Amino acid sequence: MNNTDHSTPLLSVKNLKVHFKGKRSGWGKPAAIVHAVDGVSFDVKRGRTLAIVGESGSGKTTTALSVMRLVAITSGSVHFNGVDLTHLEGEALRHQRRNLQLVFQDPYSSLNPRQRAGDIVLTPLVLLGVGTPEEQKEKVKELFRLVGLREDQQMLFPHQFSGGQRQRLNVARALATDPELIVCDEPVSALDIAIRAQVLNLLRRIQRERNQSFLFISHDMAVVEYICDDICVMYLGQIVEQATREAFFSRPLHPYSVALMSAVPTVSGGRKKAANRIKLIGDPPSPINPPKGCRFAGRCPAMKPKCELEAPLLREVIPGHKVACHFVTVENNQVKAPLDERFLLSI
C-alpha cells in the first residue's frame, strides 16, 4: 500500500498535541500539564524542505520528535506516505523508521565516541537489515564520498573530526537507509559561521541530487530563508503563520514573524537596523498555563484588547498563506497586517 502519488504530501500531521506531565504543585494535587505542542497541522511535500521556526520553548523540537514517534503523542495524527504512524508499535514502527531519519543539533554528543566513523554510518544499515554485508560496505563508501569525507577516514573516531565533519558524519548516517524524509533539528546552530555554509550547501546539494525531503527545525531566519521551500512559524506550541518561502519572506504577516525577522543582525543592516528593530520584551509565557487569548499577546507590539480575550484561529488570508492573528485583514484583495510599515523600516 505504498502511496507514491506525487500530489499527496509525504508527511501529513493533523492537529498534533503533545502534553507532558509536570511537577505536582502539592501533596494530592493534580500534576501540572505542560502543553508543549498544542494542535499543530502541517504537510511536508515530496522533494521540498519545510522549516519550523520559533524560539526555544515554542515546541518545534517536540514536534520533530513526535513525528519520529520518539515522544508520546497525546492526540492528533501523523501520516507518513499514507501510513498512520500514530498507533504503530514494535516491528511495524521500526520498519517505518527506515524511511524517517534524524540529524541532531549537537554534533558532539550525538555520535558514539567509541565507535569508528565507518561503523557509525554502517549501524543503521545493519540494524534495519538493508542489503548484504558487501552492499553495506559499498554503501558506506558511497555515503562518505557524498557528504564530502574521505573513504580512509572510516577508521577514525569522532573526536578526530572537526565539528563540521562530525555534522557531515551525522548527515551520512541519516542518509544510510535512503530515507524519504530527514528531520534536521537545528543542524547548524552549533557550528561556526564558515562551517555552517559548508553544511547548508551540502544539504541543498543532497536535495537537488536525490530529491530529498527535509523537515528542518531552526530559530535562525537567515538560515531558514536559505534552506526552506515552505515555512511554519511556531509560538508556544501553536503555529502562528504558514506559507511558502517566497510569500513569507517577501511579506511576513504575523507580528511575531516580523519580530523574528527583524531580530537577525545583518551585515548590510548595521546600527540603522538595530535602531529600527521591532523589539520583543521578556520571555514567552509558561506552557503550563498558556494565556487563554492570543498566546503572543503579552509580547506583541501591536496588541489590542481583543487579543487577550479571544484566541485567533489559523486562517488562510491569501491562497497558501495562513496566519493566526485577529488584525490581519483582507479588503478588496488587499491584505493589511499590523506591523506592515514597521517591517519595511526594520529590514
Added chain:
Amino acid sequence: MILQTHLAQEPLLNVKNLTVAFKGRQGAAPVLNDISFVVYAGETLCLVGESGCGKSMTALAIMRLIPEPGEITQGSIELSGQNLAQFSINDVRKIRGNKISMIFQEPMTALNPVYTVGDQISEPLRLHQGLTKSEARTRTIEILKSVEIPVPEQRIDEFPHQLSGGMRQRVMIAMAMACNPDVLIADEPTTALDVTVQAQIFDLLREQQQRGTAIILITHDMGAVSEMSDRVVVMYGGRVVEEGLTTEILDKPAHPYTQGLIACLPELDPNPTFDRPDLPEIPGVVPSVWERGESCPFADRCDRVMAKCREAFPPSFQTGLTQKVACWLFEGQV
C-alpha cells in the same frame, strides 16, 4: 567622527606583541602569536574569527585567567599605562571585576548555582567598593533594574536555575557592570540564546557603552559586528590578520579570510529569489596549534595563496585610513 576622537586620544587598553604559549610534551604551542591591538575609552571593539582562532584566549589573557600550563611568554597588556602582564595575582584581583570585567558565553555554567543572584552581584560591590551588606543590597536592586529584570526586589533572592537563559545573561551583565568597569569583555554573550533575546542583550550592551564603558565583543557573526562595533580586529590561527573601522572592513574587506567570513553568512533578503546559488564557503578547517609554523596560517584554505605565503607570516600593510591587513597580496601595493 569616531576617527577624530581616536586620533586625539590615548588608548585605554594597549595590547602589544602578546604571545601566549602552552607547554606540552611536544614543545611549546603558541595559541596567540604576536597579537597587538588597542581599545579606546568608550568604544566597542569586535574580535572576530572562528573557534580556535584565539579570540577567547586573548580575552582570558587580558583578564589574566589563562589556564595552566599556558602562560604569557612575551608582550604587554597596558591598562591606562599599567602593564597587567607583570601584575602579581593579588594586584590582578584588585583590577578584575573592578576596572575590567568579563561576561562568558554560557550563563548557566558561569553563575554559581548555590548562591543567590543577589549574593553574586553584591560580591564585587562589597569587595571593591567596601559597601556594607544593606548598602550593597540596595545598589544590587538598582543594578538589576538597570538591566531590565522585572521585579528585582524578588529576583535578587532567587537562584540561577530559577531564571531563563536571557535573564541569566542579564544577571551576568549586571555582575560585570556592578563596579562600572572601564573595559567590559563579552565573550560570545549570545551564542546560547534565541535571536529575540540576543537583540535584547545587544541593546543592553549598547546602553552600557553609551555610559562610557569600552566593550570588547567577541563574536563570529559579521551581522553582530555590523550592528555593534566601531572597530574590528579579525583573528585567524592565533594572529591578527586585519583591523580597522567597522565601515572600512565591511565595505572593502581586504584579507581573503575576512571576505570569506562576510560572504558565507546567509543574508536575510526581503525579495527571495527562486534559484538560490550555493553559499560561498571557506573550505577546510582552522589548523591546530601544532600545524602552524612561520607561514600564514590561512594559506591552506586561501584561494589566492602564493609561494611566499608558506614561507613567512606577512607584516601589516596599511590599506585604508585605519585599515591594516596582514596579507602578502598587499605588498608593494600601498
